[in-house]
Amino acid sequence: MSGKLSILTINGGSSSIKFALYDAVNPLKRGLFGTVDRIGLSGTNLTFTEPTKKQPKSFKLTAANHKSAANSLIEWLEKQLDFKSVKGVGHRVVHGMKHTEPEVVTQELLDELHRIAPYDPDHLPREIELIEVFRQRHPKLSQVACFDTAFHRTMPRVAQLLPIPRRLDAKGIQRYGFHGLSYAYLMEELARLGDPAATTGRVILAHLGNGASLAAVHNGKSTDTSMGFTPTAGLVMSTRSGDLDPGLAPYLARTEQMTTSQFYKMVNHESGLLGISETSSDMRDLLDREKQDVRAAEAVALFCYQAKKWIGSFTAALGGLDTLVFAGGIGENAPIIRARICERLDFLGVGINEARNAGNAAMISADNARVTVRVIRTDEELMIARSVCRLFDSDA
Numbered sequence: 001m002s003g004k005l006s007i008l009t010i011n012g013g014s015s016s017i018k019f020a021l022y023d024a025v026n027p028l029k030r031g032l033f034g035t036v037d038r039i040g041l042s043g044t045n046l047t048f049t050e051p052t053k054k055q056p057k058s059f060k061l062t063a064a065n066h067k068s069a070a071n072s073l074i075e076w077l078e079k080q081l082d083f084k085s086v087k088g089v090g091h092r093v094v095h096g097m098k099h100t101e102p103e104v105v106t107q108e109l110l111d112e113l114h115r116i117a118p119y120d121p122d123h124l125p126r127e128i129e130l131i132e133v134f135r136q137r138h139p140k141l142s143q144v145a146c147f148d149t150a151f152h153r154t155m156p157r158v159a160q161l162l163p164i165p166r167r168l169d170a171k172g173i174q175r176y177g178f179h180g181l182s183y184a185y186l187m188e189e190l191a192r193l194g195d196p197a198a199t200t201g202r203v204i205l206a207h208l209g210n211g212a213s214l215a216a217v218h219n220g221k222s223t224d225t226s227m228g229f230t231p232t233a234g235l236v237m238s239t240r241s242g243d244l245d246p247g248l249a250p251y252l253a254r255t256e257q258m259t260t261s262q263f264y265k266m267v268n269h270e271s272g273l274l275g276i277s278e279t280s281s282d283m284r285d286l287l288d289r290e291k292q293d294v295r296a297a298e299a300v301a302l303f304c305y306q307a308k309k310w311i312g313s314f315t316a317a318l319g320g321l322d323t324l325v326f327a328g329g330i331g332e333n334a335p336i337i338r339a340r341i342c343e344r345l346d347f348l349g350v351g352i353n354e355a356r357n358a359g360n361a362a363m364i365s366a367d368n369a370r371v372t373v374r375v376i377r378t379d380e381e382l383m384i385a386r387s388v389c390r391l392f393d394s395d396a
Contacts, residue, residue, distance in 0.1 A: 005087040006031070008077075009384040012092065012130045014122050015039050017069055019077075020381040024087055028385050032080060036061060039069045046076060066126040070133040088142040088392060089134055090384040092181060094123040094231070096147025097172060102387040105131055105143040113145075119172075120230060122268065144388045151180030154221040159317075162229065175233075177225035179207045183215050185383040186325055189376050197372070201322035204314050206307065207378065208337070209328030210238040210281070214307070216314035224317050226310050232267055235306050238281035241271035242306065273299045283330050283337065304340040311341070315348050321371050324350060327378040335360060342373065 007028070011018040020033035034048030034056070040063070047058035063069035077083075090102070097116055103109060110131065117124040131143055152175075160174045183205050190198035197203050203217040212235045216224040226234030226242075236242040244267065252258040258266070266275075274281035276299040279289065283303070289296040315321045326338050335357045342352050349370030357364040365373035 004085055006081070006085055007385045007388050008086050008089045009381045009388075010089060010091045010130055010134075011380055011384070012066065012123070012127050014126065015041065017066070017073060017130065018381065019073065020385070021081065022382070022385040024389060028382065028389065030382070033381070036063065036069050036073055039063050040065055044069070046073065066129045067133055070130050071137070074133065074137050083138055083141065086141060088144055088388045090144045090146055090388040091127060091131055092148060092380060092384055093127050093145045094148045094178060095120045095176065096145070096149045097176075098153065099145075099147045100150050100153045102144050102146045102150070102391050104391065105135070105145055109145060116172075123231075142392075144391055146181060146384045146387045148178045148180045149176045151183050152177035152215070152222045152225050155223055155225070159224045173229055175225070175228045177213070177215065177222065178227045178231045179211070179213050179215070179225075180222075181380045181383045181387075182207045182327060182378045183217070183222065185379055186327055186376055187217065187220060188383075188386075190323065190325065190374075193374075195323055195372065195374075197322035202315075202318040202320050203323045203325065204311055204318070204321060205325045205327065206311070206331055206341075207328045208235075208307070208326065208331035208334075211240070212237045212303075212307075212328065212330070214310045214314060216318050218318055224314060235310060236276075236303050237272045238283075239269050239272045239274045241267040241275070273303065276302060283334060287334070287336065300337075300340075304337060307341045308343075308345065311345065311350075312348070321348055321350070323372045323374065325374045325376055327376050332375055332377050333360065338364065338373075338375070 005024040007022045007024050009020045015038060017036040021031045023029040023031060031051040032048060034046060036044065036046050038044045044061045044063045045058045046061050047056050049056040061069065061072050063072055095116060110128065113124060113128050117128065134141060134143060161169065162174055164173065186205050187198055199220050205215045205217060207213055211231055213225060213227045214235065215222055228234065232240050234242050249263055252263060272281065273283065273286060277286055277295045279296060280286055286296040286300050290300050326332065330337055339352060339357055342350050350373060351366040351369035352364045352373055353366045360375060363372065363374050365371060
């Protein structure tokens with residue numbers, strides 16, 4: 001893949017669409033990129049940054065849903081580039097069931113995604129809609145589905161099993177894990193940095209952002225992860241609860257007359273940091289308020305406490321730890337959170353250098369610590385573009 005061909009990446013969230021254009025050269029070079037945010041809400045904007053400019057630009061859009069937002073985005077992109085030069089469009093698809101690799105979108109794959117849409121009603125229907133809009137407007141354009149669950153298909157059976165009746169496991173109800181595109185990118189970065197743990201060691205990856213999870217990786221393969229059948233499981237997040245006692249659902253149904261849809265909304269959109277603090281889902285806000293507001297302090301403390309527990313449990317599952325990686329909006333930009341998570345983990349060989357950590361250095365572990373602790377800025381869009389290029393190259 002050379003010349004002026006390009007790869008377009010689409011990363012659709014629950015209320016946003018991130019996009020980026022890459023020149024299909026080696027290494028890939030990012031050009032135009034941006035975000036359509038607040039889809040379905042007032043104040044929808046398309047914000048973009050051109051490759052030769054440092055300052056982003058933005059303008060307002062009318063986008064009542066993902067379909068109208070996608071059409072508006074494509075119409076705008078058609079004015080910025082010749083779609084004949086686009087080799088392919090790579091989409092982040094949150095749920096991929098048993099799929100282990102990126103795949104070219106076919107009608108059969110679309111039918112399957114429609115079938116499994118109930119597995120993740122917050123993401124999959126919107127992602128399918130994005131693929132179909134591109135298909136309608138540019139039917140000859142190759143599209144690739146990059147599955148967020150694929151990275152974790154190497155997990156051993158014991159890590160995938162949920163302790164429920166076996167007949168449900170046969171229907172695909174098991175631990176899948178998510179943030180796989182981020183984790184795949186982080187492992188490639190570890191290898192590029194020359195960290196031997198990337199291929200022959202024990203690594204814990206902590207993707208800490210609005211959505212937050214951790215993954216245990218042994219010899220380059222995922223062996224466990226904190227998210228489960230859905231992205232709601234595991235660590236407490238911005239608005240998601242993370243793991244809960246299953247008995248809470250029938251209890252609230254009896255005492256609060258809470259319906260299934262109300263419970264779903266509560267654990268996905270009203271819980272986590274927002275639910276505990278009652279003020280904000282943003283870690284920056286909570287850190288600013290924690291000295292004056294016990295609710296904010298407790299939200300921050302619970303986040304750090306649970307992350308510490310997951311690191312401990314995954315270290316036990318791995319039989320030790322060689323490298324710990326922090327990524328995501330919180331993991332990359334909140335030194336105090338990293339410090340609190342790593343505090344008292346010296347018995348595992350984890351220790352951080354305060355000055356390096358405060359400066360957001362690439363390596364923040366103390367010189368005498370056995371475990372290497374790194375901060376790596378993740379890049380899901382670049383991982384999608386790489387996946388598209390590799391798939392096309394393998395077909396060449």
